[in-house]
Amino acid sequence: MAIIKTYPDSKILAVEAASHIVECARESISNHGFFSLVLAGGSTPRATYGVLATVEFVQRIEWEKVHIFWGDERCVAPNHEDSNYRMAFDIMLKHLPIPVKQIYRMKGEIEPKEAAKEYENWLQSFFGGRAPRFDLILLGLGDDGHTASLFPGTRAVSETKRLVLDNYVRKLSTWRLTMTPQLINQATNVSFLVSGEGKSDILRRVLAGRYNPEEFPAQIIRPEHGQMRWLLDAEAAALL
Ligand code: 6PG
Numbered sequence: 001m002a003i004i005k006t007y008p009d010s011k012i013l014a015v016e017a018a019s020h021i022v023e024c025a026r027e028s029i030s031n032h033g034f035f036s037l038v039l040a041g042g043s044t045p046r047a048t049y050g051v052l053a054t055v056e057f058v059q060r061i062e063w064e065k066v067h068i069f070w071g072d073e074r075c076v077a078p079n080h081e082d083s084n085y086r087m088a089f090d091i092m093l094k095h096l097p098i099p100v101k102q103i104y105r106m107k108g109e110i111e112p113k114e115a116a117k118e119y120e121n122w123l124q125s126f127f128g129g130r131a132p133r134f135d136l137i138l139l140g141l142g143d144d145g146h147t148a149s150l151f152p153g154t155r156a157v158s159e160t161k162r163l164v165l166d167n168y169v170r171k172l173s174t175w176r177l178t179m180t181p182q183l184i185n186q187a188t189n190v191s192f193l194v195s196g197e198g199k200s201d202i203l204r205r206v207l208a209g210r211y212n213p214e215e216f217p218a219q220i221i222r223p224e225h226g227q228m229r230w231l232l233d234a235e236a237a238a239l240l
Pocket residue numbers: 040041042043044045072073074084139140141142143146147148149
């Protein structure tokens with residue numbers, strides 16, 4: 001059963017989400033010596049990433065034991081303004097003592113099919129052939145019900161074998177790279193960060209509406225073994 005937590009505003013949500021990441025990191029490092037964290041893209045997580053890079057939070061995690069991945073990426077160069085890698089790097093990663101070899105960037109600048117296959121190979125070698133079970137996957141929610149780059153009507157939504165896929169998004173006339181539901185649902189923790197009045201309607205449809213994953217791909221996210229959380233601010237949760 002998903003845990004839903006609602007906070008008074010986006011600033012408090014960002015601090016609470018950062019604290020949640022610290023807790024997951026400490027538990028993972030204590031259990032198995034490292035923390036595998038999958039970052040979400042878009043704008044919502046920016047504030048949380050900024051909190052993690054503050055002097056107060058930086059010292060709370062053993063960053064040298066952290067491995068960073070992305071749930072999806074736009075097919076652009078890493079220095080492009082739309083790059084999820086660039087967003088996380090500029091706001092957070094460049095301030096943290098994470099070894100460069102532990103930051104696994106999806107290569108948006110190369111041919112999408114090749115980039116997806118390469119990332120999948122990296123995951124398979126990172127998990128050493130074991131089931132690819134991330135310690136924490138952060139996700140956002142689009143106002144059309146997508147998450148990561150699992151957009152309605154795209155092939156990645158119904159993919160059942162691959163872990164990472166090149167996914168053409170017709171409504172945006174662009175290619176994306178995305179982790180698949182199959183991979184995301186293996187995680188130990190999956191946490192959605194949703195903020196703002198603009199997400200209140202879609203959040204109600206996803207959480208309280210009919211199960212219709214083709215229309216609302218975020219509904220496909222149901223961790224098989226792990227814990228799912230929805231970390232919300234009051235504006236986003238207004239219609240729940
Ligand atoms: C991306 C994200 C995407 C995002 C949602 C919400 O690459 O854009 O991974 O899934 O989380 O679109 O985006 P906002 O946080 O900007 O509303």
